[in-house]
Amino acid sequence: MRAQDLLSELDLAVQEHFAWLKAWHRALLCGPPEGVVSLSSAASDLGRFGTWFLRNQHSGLVNQPAVRSIARLHEELRERARALAARAVDGASLPDAEYDAFMDAASGFVMQVRRLERAFTAAFSDVDPLTGVLNRHAMYRELERERARAVRMGRPCALAIADLDHFKAVNDCHGHAAGDRVLAAAAELFASGLRAYDSVYRYGGEEFLFCLPEAPLDVARQILERILSSLSARAIPLAEGAELTITCSFGVAEITPDATLEETLARADQALYAAKREGRARVCTWPMTGEPRTAAS
Known part of the structure; x- marks a missing residue:
């Protein structure tokens, strides 16, 4: 509900x-x-x-x-x-x-x-009304708290940005109502695929952000690849009996004492664009090799 x-x-x-x-x-x-x-x-x-x-x-x-x-x-x-x-x-x-x-x-x-x-x-007031997950306002408050905990205790914590692949084409071909259904279905699947202490937020548009405490990069990759596999296998019902399958790209960075929250998010963003350059529907982690960030849709 x-x-x-x-x-x-x-x-x-x-x-x-x-x-x-x-x-x-x-x-x-x-x-x-x-x-x-x-x-x-x-x-x-x-x-x-x-x-x-x-x-x-x-x-x-x-x-x-x-x-x-x-x-x-x-x-x-x-x-x-x-x-x-x-x-x-x-x-x-x-x-x-x-x-x-x-x-x-x-x-x-x-x-x-x-x-x-x-x-x-x-x-x-902290919940995104379309998807039911926490919004950007709540995200920054909770991420700052989680970053402080991870740094203070010396524990791993990964942040991941997910972007639904070719989402603009969904709106263009099927309409914005279909786009809303896709966003809501993706958010539901994201939330159901996380551990009890993980969090997912509506980051903006078709982007979502994941906070994965106690997850070094290899563990974060496993969690996100499992979610990606579930998402790509799910048929999302649209109007009049139509269905649609989608994928998403993930960029992941680990919280470190030397980086602010904004810097960690920027690293995850760079990894996300690397995932898109490499063909989408994949998980990329920071640091990575390759070209500097370029705009991708």
């Missing part, structure tokens, strides 16, 4: 909640009593939020205490609705305390969802 989709689901969940609460009160006050039972029954128990939570409860952003707390509150709200509905059908008056507790749960649910939306919005 992309960032915008998740936020949209939360907003729709609140809208559905208000519509359900309004219908529940109308049935309670205007009758018939069976209407409030129907609105409180197991068939409508989950609601939009409950369905969304069950579908996404194991994903990283959802699988956290704050979200589980909202899910419990939502469950409590529906349970209180059922209890009040049962009293209404029996013709009994509703106890003030039980109704107040129900309304507290109803308003508390909305307040906590809105708070969660604000937290997600803050988190997603």
Whole structure:
């Protein structure tokens, strides 16, 4: 699920909640009593939020205490609705305390969802909306931290720049919507092919940057060649049943104490252009031999 989709689901969940609460009160006050039972029954128990939570409860952003707390509150709200509905059908008056507790749960649910939306919005400010990976803003902050760690501890760390080969032709021949699908599919494959402590970022356009801690150049090459093999073997679905396969080129440089982050990225960039000069769909590392950097598309 992309960032915008998740936020949209939360907003729709609140809208559905208000519509359900309004219908529940109308049935309670205007009758018939069976209407409030129907609105409180197991068939409508989950609601939009409950369905969304069950579908996404194991994903990283959802699988956290704050979200589980909202899910419990939502469950409590529906349970209180059922209890009040049962009293209404029996013709009994509703106890003030039980109704107040129900309304507290109803308003508390909305307040906590809105708070969660604000937290997600803050988190997603670092996420590229198209691909779902971290953006350039987050990249520089995290790379500086990783460089400091690698230098301080004397541990290897490789940075790699990936460029999707012939991406301009994808846009020219298939349209920008197809280009967006290719970018999103490539980002998904990149992320799934990394180790748990590796990171991938949208570097700009069709370029992605990889941070590979504890990876000297030979290990980084193995990781990236495996990703390249998976990418080139994957058929990316386009509109109307069409499919497309792509490759990418990688340039890799290792963080060293004598080079700033910008210098290390420049080295990786030089290696990337070497990979393109040599025919694309390959991994090149810095330092390398060959001609100085020239522009390649």
